[in-house]
Amino acid sequence: MKNFCYPFRLMLLLSVTVSTGLSAGTPENDLKIFRKLSEKLQSVKTISYHYTREFTYPAEDYHSKSEGEMYVDFSKENDLAGFRYQYRDTTGFSVFNSTELFETSAEDRTIQIKNKVMPSDFEGLSALYNSIITLRNILPAVIGDQTIVKQVKDTLIGKKPFHVLNFQTQDRYPDYLGKRFTVTTEKITFYNKIIVDKKSFLPVSYIQLKKGSRDINRTDFSHIVLNPTEPKENSWYYSTYLKEYKEKKRESVKLIDAGQVAPDFSLVQNETGEKVSLQQFRGHPVLLEFWIRNCSYCIKAVPELNTLNTRYGVSGLKILAINTTDSQQAIHQFVARHKVNYDTVNGDTSVNENYGVSAFPQIILIDKQGIILYSGDLNIPVLDAMIGKNL
Known part of the structure; x- marks a missing residue:
């Protein structure tokens, strides 16, 4: 575990007030430093750091500062964004586990x-x-774009040597993830400065300025730890926090009621790639489980559903575990890791909407004629009795 600590406040405002206009073309030695930083960030698997974000807009007499503790994991299989993270500050915490995004309010x-x-x-x-994630993602685009002028200078801060990587963009700036540039509606020249520790070759500050303005957007990264201790597994699941936090009311979604005709669907069986519809199981009771990968309750449901499948599958019960969120690869990994013995299927979210599913896991039990017998949580005694009567 490598620890890079910067307890001092980097006094870089002098360096940002120097000449910000860059000349055309990028010296090869400067480009090598940009590449080295990009390669360093691409090599990071997990990282934690103290994050400080500061906005200073003198013309509007506005100043805002926030800070907290960040943990980022780039090494896991992350389908949507290429990372997962946990962030905590005095107002609460937010977690993205590569499937769900949840935020708490301490207030x-x-x-x-x-x-x-x-x-x-x-x-x-x-x-x-303007985080480590932003820089990791945007640097390849900055390096590859010849219209973006780049330049490197050296500086000493507290007797320590640093690189100052400058790049200039016109009418565009990196979005939050750094996956693309956001285009402005007005003509603005942005001056971007990345302060890099020469020893660790990790960024410690990212400063953003605008031509003709005294406005400064600044983020600092201190107490950096590479390959830190990973947070506990259950800390990635929102279900872990439901005893301490009340779920904030969202748009009302009602789970489909018993007694209704079960809506048909066309899904894909993960194991075979074949199309699956509810209609094809007419004459057999069907149990639908709506689930997602990063859900502790869904994990706990697997052995219970395995038992139901073992007990009633030979007599005609069909269990279909529906996941409309995760990738096929992620579902395969889940099935293998937790030894799922029933079929898993995926498709678009319309099936969730048709059944009124907004939380996971949810169980729907359907009789031989396609009428819903039960809808709700995984209640084994109730389901056991209903299945036994409807085989």
């Missing part, structure tokens, strides 16, 4: 959960603004 003790995460959901998250 009202609530938790807000988003199960179907889109890339746009990361915009506006404080912990990601």
Whole structure:
């Protein structure tokens, strides 16, 4: 475990007020330093650091500062964003476990959960603004774009040597994830400065300025630890926190009621790639489990469902575990790791909407004629009795 600690406040405001206009072309030696930083960040598997974000807008008499503790894991299989993270500060904490994104509020003790995460959901998250994640993702684009002028200078801060990597962009700036540039609606020249410790070759600050303005956006990374101790496994699941935090009310979604005709669907069986519909199981009771990978309750459900399948599968019960969130590879890994003995299927989220599913796991038991017998949590005694009567 490598630890890089920067307890001092980097006094770089003098360096950001020097000449910010860059000349055309990038010297090869400067480009090598940009590449070295990019390669260093790409090599990081897990990292933790103290994160400080500061906005200073003198013309508007505005100053804002926030800070907290960040843990990022780039080494896991992450389908959507290429990472997962946990961030904590005085206002609460946020977690993205590569499937779900949830945030808590220390003030009202609530938790807000988003199960179907889109890339746009990361915009506006404080912990990601001009972060290590941003730099890791945007640097290859900066290096590869010849229209972006780049330059490297050296400086001493507290008698320690640092590189100052400068790059200039016109009418665009990195988005929160650094996956692309956000284009501005007005003409703005952005001056970007990355302060890099020469010894560790890790960034300790990212400063963003605008031509003709005294506004400064600045993020600092201190107490950096490479390959830190990983957070406990259950800390990645929102279900772990439901005793301490009340789920924040979202748009009302009602689970389908017993007595209704079960909506048909067309899904794909993960094991074979074949199309699966509810209609094809007419004449057999069917148990649907709606689940996602990063859910402790879903993991705990596996042995219970395995037992039901072993007990009733030979008599005609069909269990289908529906996952519309995770990749096929992630589902395969889950099935292997937890020794699932029933079928898993995937498809688009319309099946969740048709059954009114907004939390996981949810169970739907359907009789031989396609009528819903039960909908709700995994209640083994109730399901056991119902299945026994409907075979």
